[in-house]
Amino acid sequence: MSKNTEDLKQVVDQAIAEQKVPHVKLKKMGPNDVDVDKLTKPSKETRQEYWGKGLTYFAIGLIIVLVVSIIGFVGAHGLATFFNDHVNIFHFLTSTDWDPGDGKNHVGAAAMIVTSFSVTLLAALVATPFAIAVALFMTEYTSKKDAQFLQSVMELLVGIPSVVYGFLGLTVIVPVIRNIFGGTGFGILAATLVLFVMVLPTITSLTVDALKAVPKHFRQASAALGATHWQTIYKVVLRVATPRILTAIIFGMARAFGEALAVQMVIGNAVLMPYNLVSPSATLTSQLTSQMGNTVMGTLPNNALWSLALLLLIMSLVFNFLVRLVGKKGQK
Amino acid sequence: MNAKSRDKLATIIIHILVAIVVLILAGILGNILITGVPHLSWHFLTSEASSYKAGGGVRDQLFNSLYLLVLTTIISLPIALGAAIYLSEYAKDNWITSLIRTTIEILSSLPSIVVGLFGYLLFVVQFGFGFSIISGALALTFFNLPILTSNIEQAIQGVPQAQREAGLALGLSNWKTIRGIVLPAALPGILTGLILSAGRIFGEAAALIYTAGQSGSTVDYSNWNPFSPTSFLNVMRPAETLAVHIWKVNTEGIISDATIVSAATSALLVIVVILFNLGARYLGNKLYQKLTAAK
Amino acid sequence: MEVINKPSYIKTFDSDEIALSTKDLSVLYGGTVQKLFDASLQFKKNTITALIGASGSGKSTFLRSLNRMNDRVATINGEIIFHGLDVNKSNINVYELRKNIGMVFQRPNPFPKSIRENIVYALKANGMNDKNELDQIVEESLRAAALWDEVKDKLDKSALALSGGQQQRLCIARALAVKPEILLLDEPASALDPVSTSKLEDTLKQLRSKYTMIMVTHNMQQASRISDYTAFFHLGHVIEYNTTAEIFTNPKGKITEDYIQGSFG
Numbered sequence: 029m030s031k032n033t034e035d036l037k038q039v040v041d042q043a044i045a046e047q048k049v050p051h052v053k054l055k056k057m058g059p060n061d062v063d064v065d066k067l068t069k070p071s072k073e074t075r076q077e078y079w080g081k082g083l084t085y086f087a088i089g090l091i092i093v094l095v096v097s098i099i100g101f102v103g104a105h106g107l108a109t110f111f112n113d114h115v116n117i118f119h120f121l122t123s124t125d126w127d128p129g130d131g132k133n134h135v136g137a138a139a140m141i142v143t144s145f146s147v148t149l150l151a152a153l154v155a156t157p158f159a160i161a162v163a164l165f166m167t168e169y170t171s172k173k174d175a176q177f178l179q180s181v182m183e184l185l186v187g188i189p190s191v192v193y194g195f196l197g198l199t200v201i202v203p204v205i206r207n208i209f210g211g212t213g214f215g216i217l218a219a220t221l222v223l224f225v226m227v228l229p230t231i232t233s234l235t236v237d238a239l240k241a242v243p244k245h246f247r248q249a250s251a252a253l254g255a256t257h258w259q260t261i262y263k264v265v266l267r268v269a270t271p272r273i274l275t276a277i278i279f280g281m282a283r284a285f286g287e288a289l290a291v292q293m294v295i296g297n298a299v300l301m302p303y304n305l306v307s308p309s310a311t312l313t314s315q316l317t318s319q320m321g322n323t324v325m326g327t328l329p330n331n332a333l334w335s336l337a338l339l340l341l342i343m344s345l346v347f348n349f350l351v352r353l354v355g356k357k358g359q360k
Numbered sequence: 361m362n363a364k365s366r367d368k369l370a371t372i373i374i375h376i377l378v379a380i381v382v383l384i385l386a387g388i389l390g391n392i393l394i395t396g397v398p399h400l401s402w403h404f405l406t407s408e409a410s411s412y413k414a415g416g417g418v419r420d421q422l423f424n425s426l427y428l429l430v431l432t433t434i435i436s437l438p439i440a441l442g443a444a445i446y447l448s449e450y451a452k453d454n455w456i457t458s459l460i461r462t463t464i465e466i467l468s469s470l471p472s473i474v475v476g477l478f479g480y481l482l483f484v485v486q487f488g489f490g491f492s493i494i495s496g497a498l499a500l501t502f503f504n505l506p507i508l509t510s511n512i513e514q515a516i517q518g519v520p521q522a523q524r525e526a527g528l529a530l531g532l533s534n535w536k537t538i539r540g541i542v543l544p545a546a547l548p549g550i551l552t553g554l555i556l557s558a559g560r561i562f563g564e565a566a567a568l569i570y571t572a573g574q575s576g577s578t579v580d581y582s583n584w585n586p587f588s589p590t591s592f593l594n595v596m597r598p599a600e601t602l603a604v605h606i607w608k609v610n611t612e613g614i615i616s617d618a619t620i621v622s623a624a625t626s627a628l629l630v631i632v633v634i635l636f637n638l639g640a641r642y643l644g645n646k647l648y649q650k651l652t653a654a655k
Numbered sequence: 656m657e658v659i660n661k662p663s664y665i666k667t668f669d670s671d672e673i674a675l676s677t678k679d680l681s682v683l684y685g686g687t688v689q690k691l692f693d694a695s696l697q698f699k700k701n702t703i704t705a706l707i708g709a710s711g712s713g714k715s716t717f718l719r720s721l722n723r724m725n726d727r728v729a730t731i732n733g734e735i736i737f738h739g740l741d742v743n744k745s746n747i748n749v750y751e752l753r754k755n756i757g758m759v760f761q762r763p764n765p766f767p768k769s770i771r772e773n774i775v776y777a778l779k780a781n782g783m784n785d786k787n788e789l790d791q792i793v794e795e796s797l798r799a800a801a802l803w804d805e806v807k808d809k810l811d812k813s814a815l816a817l818s819g820g821q822q823q824r825l826c827i828a829r830a831l832a833v834k835p836e837i838l839l840l841d842e843p844a845s846a847l848d849p850v851s852t853s854k855l856e857d858t859l860k861q862l863r864s865k866y867t868m869i870m871v872t873h874n875m876q877q878a879s880r881i882s883d884y885t886a887f888f889h890l891g892h893v894i895e896y897n898t899t900a901e902i903f904t905n906p907k908g909k910i911t912e913d914y915i916q917g918s919f920g
Contacts, residue, residue: 072533080533087443088460091506184389192606195610195623196626256367259366289569
């Protein structure tokens, strides 16, 4: 112990002895005198801060006002159907009789609701296996370079305007369906196929994120236990990523549900309860798109359309809520 | 079936599905470009659209699309920038902030047709702007704001915290630090986000049908007075964009060459979007290199 | 088991020698996690004081509280006395305060701008526009940071092209250009190689003639090489504060002794 302290003393003494102050070159450089008064007074910085904060608060405030007013305006017009025109909500949701021009007993949106949900669910159902396969391929099966390439193609696909998808659906898918199944070719099947392509990149890229978020050591641990590549993927990677993959699917469904023009171009636009996948029908969005211009503001037919818009808005809130719910579950 | 053959089967299935997707993608891009590009002539790009006979072009639609893009960007960039700065620099980690984030998520998940109809209600009807470029630009701003805000926020958050501390430790205000140090460092990311969102704006139609309108008025490209009704710069005139044009000629149009016009317009749209994509990447990299250049 | 929160020895100075002092300074993170307990320290003018202690001992937290850099993430109670004023009050203009109490960080953090711009940026923001004056300050502060000879020919090149050690000295020059009275250094050499570290230490030794410096360090040798006084932190408490020579060769507290023995061992 004493030897140790001796050694230490020597080391420190030597270090302190080396603390010779080198030649001082600081002639003009040196601290400013402290102006104590300035320390308690607002300065230019305080004002900058005030303005900067103000501007950003204003911007965020604007967005909040915007969202609130969208919900408010659409809500007010959408509810007018029920409060001013006294349409029965239950009737609105369950009747398939859509002819608002004929009065309040002909405002039934069930056909459109069913069609909207059908195309959304079917598109997600078809797209999900493909999306998961592509995502697995990108993260588990191929080189970074190939994955990068697929990724950029997917991004490009997201960037293609929806009318272009609609146009392709109209000129490629509808004729093919017409040839195979007869009829007009318009209908849920055509809409499903168009939406499938549109939601595929959305679901895929979110699934890729989900798979990438699974820690590497999970895979290594599983492989070390002798699991095959697929067992590792199926039992470990996909299990762990499930909540986020679900989120990806919900995002895809939200996109499908809200898509207007591409669907409107291939669905056939006849407000009829779809009896099969190739009969012309109408979704909430397609009906809004094609009819809003044909009604007069404030009349029942117009208000009825706003009710459809409100329904869309509510569904988008529901999708939002679902994403959160699944996300929270996933965290536990 | 044992684990090994299961593994093999899964690999095969995955490869088949991927192959199908690649084929679909190639088919889509190929179809658009092959059917459209041959009709993309100088004449097509520079002549007026025809309302009933074949042989029309998309000059006005092209200009309207670009003009709306520019206006929308001018309106939405400052707001998105402000909101993004608020979220990344000023927002405290509390329930108000998470409520604000939820609000922005809601806006981003709203169907664009709903945003368009709101624009119709507020600007076209309530404010009496009618079907006009300004109504369209405002509707597109709503549509654009959430995604642009979150892109910019990400870019800003990518700037190391040490940079902010450096600025603050020198006695700079938060605001000056953000403006002078954080934003320049985030510029590549911000620009990439801006260009990508520009691609979205350029192709958007649903939000425009009931705001910017589905028809054009006679436009005089030599009239530089933005208040004159025939001026190409007039923001109160109705304006059909390329994307709306495709929709219009396919659903309500009567021109005989609708398919050709839409194919060519589609190709034009897709090419522009590709250019935006590549441009965003190129510019982002370039700027990034310039900022961190070891000259 | 020794009572950890009882200081063994706390050095004090005459009031006219003190550049900065704290009284019962406590720091709470997130309203619940206390990182610093009642730290009362006095820092003598024109000296280098080293703050030592294990990770999580609260020394960095203490340092960052002195120029109010922790305001956004933590609640800071107690007094920080600077020129007779408690600068931990809410009415204090923190921007002016930081101009008088500069800071250099653990990792070099030059702005992605030119070397010159790094130094003049804050000055310009303060409204200084005279080109000659700015040039002069650039030269003087780079000289003071012992960097001038190495960079005088490339002042308009990107600061990011400099080596880590040069970047750190640039950060010191940048801090000096604002002409602070006190310089806070948060492990300024931890990311540097031995040669750069030694240059940095020489620089700091020179600066002592004009500035008061408070430096967090993990490196005991460094603390003994350049500091006049040393404060030892342990689990958020200041255990011992004395001249560096005393602390290292004749520590009063058992924990201090153990820590120093262990660190030199």
